[in-house]
Amino acid sequence: MSPRTEQQFEDIRREKVEHIKLCALQLFAENGYDTTPISKIAKVAGISKGLIYNYFSSKEELLKEILISGLKNFISFLKIEEIDRIKREEIIAFVDGNLNLLKQNTDYYKLYFSLVMQPKTVQLLENEMRDVFGQIFEKFIHYFEQQGEDQPYVKARYLLAIFDGIGIHYIIDPERFPLDEIQEILITKI
Amino acid sequence: MSPRTEQQFEDIRREKVEHIKLCALQLFAENGYDTTPISKIAKVAGISKGLIYNYFSSKEELLKEILISGLKNFISFLKIEEIDRIKREEIIAFVDGNLNLLKQNTDYYKLYFSLVMQPKTVQLLENEMRDVFGQIFEKFIHYFEQQGEDQPYVKARYLLAIFDGIGIHYIIDPERFPLDEIQEILITKI
Amino acid sequence: MSPRTEQQFEDIRREKVEHIKLCALQLFAENGYDTTPISKIAKVAGISKGLIYNYFSSKEELLKEILISGLKNFISFLKIEEIDRIKREEIIAFVDGNLNLLKQNTDYYKLYFSLVMQPKTVQLLENEMRDVFGQIFEKFIHYFEQQGEDQPYVKARYLLAIFDGIGIHYIIDPERFPLDEIQEILITKI
Amino acid sequence: MSPRTEQQFEDIRREKVEHIKLCALQLFAENGYDTTPISKIAKVAGISKGLIYNYFSSKEELLKEILISGLKNFISFLKIEEIDRIKREEIIAFVDGNLNLLKQNTDYYKLYFSLVMQPKTVQLLENEMRDVFGQIFEKFIHYFEQQGEDQPYVKARYLLAIFDGIGIHYIIDPERFPLDEIQEILITKI
């Protein structure tokens, strides 16, 4: 048996990291971060408690990595960087994307919303969140300016608030919340 | 120096209960329920840990009472029971009331939003919440029906979602969130 | 049963603190700081693990308090503050005191010697130790200056080193180490 | 490109063993045995954790080998076996050697002193230490007997204690401790 190559080790690491993050995300979303012990994550992931600490220096670090991954996914999925001419179609695509993401990544949003109110989380992600939401926010403002709205700042804030309102309500009651219909209304209004 | 009457005792008791609840609410809102120890509540309230257990059978019970008080306050402040003719003015009054409450009771909303995603909380308040929001929801539906909207259910859902979106964003950044301007927009739309 | 008075609480605290410190000192001295678990201290002290954390914020804090108590005891027993004229009798009294203390407080010295080499300990007690040993050291220098020695600094360093050498050897083998005879030799030389 | 001879393998092995021991010694001396994880030794040595266990059956075994090597070095450097006529020059050479060794092997002494108080260490090295120090001790006694001292046993004990006192103080503060001057004083006294 020849020793494993560096590549093999890296593969193992990456897979395990993803697996742990996924299990943890589900549990955090379902039961809350503080009320989910590491031991439970380990059990669900089918590994030992100790191994988690091979990959994440602490429970908080694990949380942070999950949240940051979610943000990155958000950015790449919505192609936020690429929206530069801020046309109507792009905004609509963004709205669509946002709500589609909500359907696909319910767990992430659940975690996100349950933590976003706590100062600890905000500190944890301060820079990352400022970056992402700052960008989106500016694009919305520009869009409303272009549209000739009189209070572009207010409108942008309002629209972002509506997104989160929809997000929360969908997450609380995904079965019955009429996401598709509301999506249409929202797009119509824009 | 006559011994206190039963009424006086009752008053003292009620005052103390309210005091504890208020302190606990602030701490829960600021640091989260799970990360706020009873000992800290006791310290802030200026009493001993043990005494809290004279008034509340457990930490969870304390949380529950806080949440229910908040709901009751919500109900009475918005006079939900009395809205029966569901006229436009009443809906507007409701919207105004709701956002005013948000400004006054920021702590409560902070706690509420940080917990509302967790199944434990939902269980805790299942009945109470169904009552309150069920009522509001029905009234909204009726209102939109009256207005001749084609999807009153969807619209009602949407409006409630918007409320919570505004709530969350105001709570996260109360200094800069343009609550008053958005309030106007919202009323205009209705 | 009337509630306990503040005085009673304070008495309990002081007693428990002393009891825990004593038990911990013995165990630390016997088995080393790092290899003595809190659980063992609790067992020996006849209390629960948790209670130790009522009185000491961490294991390291407990260690620190033990070491500082030892230093304070050292200071008061040897009346270091009062030695100001630095006469021969006083130095002799100091030597005697020092070695007597060694006999009585073997555990403390054991702990002290086993930790004094580790940077962590030095950091923990930096200020306290500088104070105490700085004073002693200066008095020794003055004494040797008075005696007309040509290298008072070197002599003072040497004497302190000898103390510690004797200390260590006595501690390692208290049964057979001829402390009394060496004490006499030391005094004769001074 | 001929395959390595057994001798070459042996050399490689010995070199690696020495390398690991050296790294471990430095870390143990700096941070303490118990607070130095194997993983850190591996990292500093530039090898994997697992490989350490190819050369040493356990962490304790590694410690033991380090300590025994130190003792052997001590013996061979001071040529303890060869001191048989116990003349004054030999004792002086021993004193000189001892203090020179201290300057060169500070790390070893640091480790040695930090562990020598703990029963575990004493057990680990019981036989070896008895041999070495027993021999030295006897020679000192003989020397003092030869010199006509009235308490040769006490004097020998005293001298050994002084060595260790000097050692400790030098280790704690190698920059300022006047080792050379004290060396002279010591030799003068003998």
Added chain:
DNA sequence: CATGAATGAGGTTTCATTCAT
């Protein structure tokens, strides 16, 4: 009614050691 000492279950984290590759 009021206190805080006391408990004990359970949480996070560390790390010596093993082992598949």
Added chain:
DNA sequence: TATGAATGAAACCTCATTCAT
């Protein structure tokens, strides 16, 4: 020979809750 993933025991520490006073 060499790697580091993986384990599991055991460490430190927290805190809701109880209870004697």
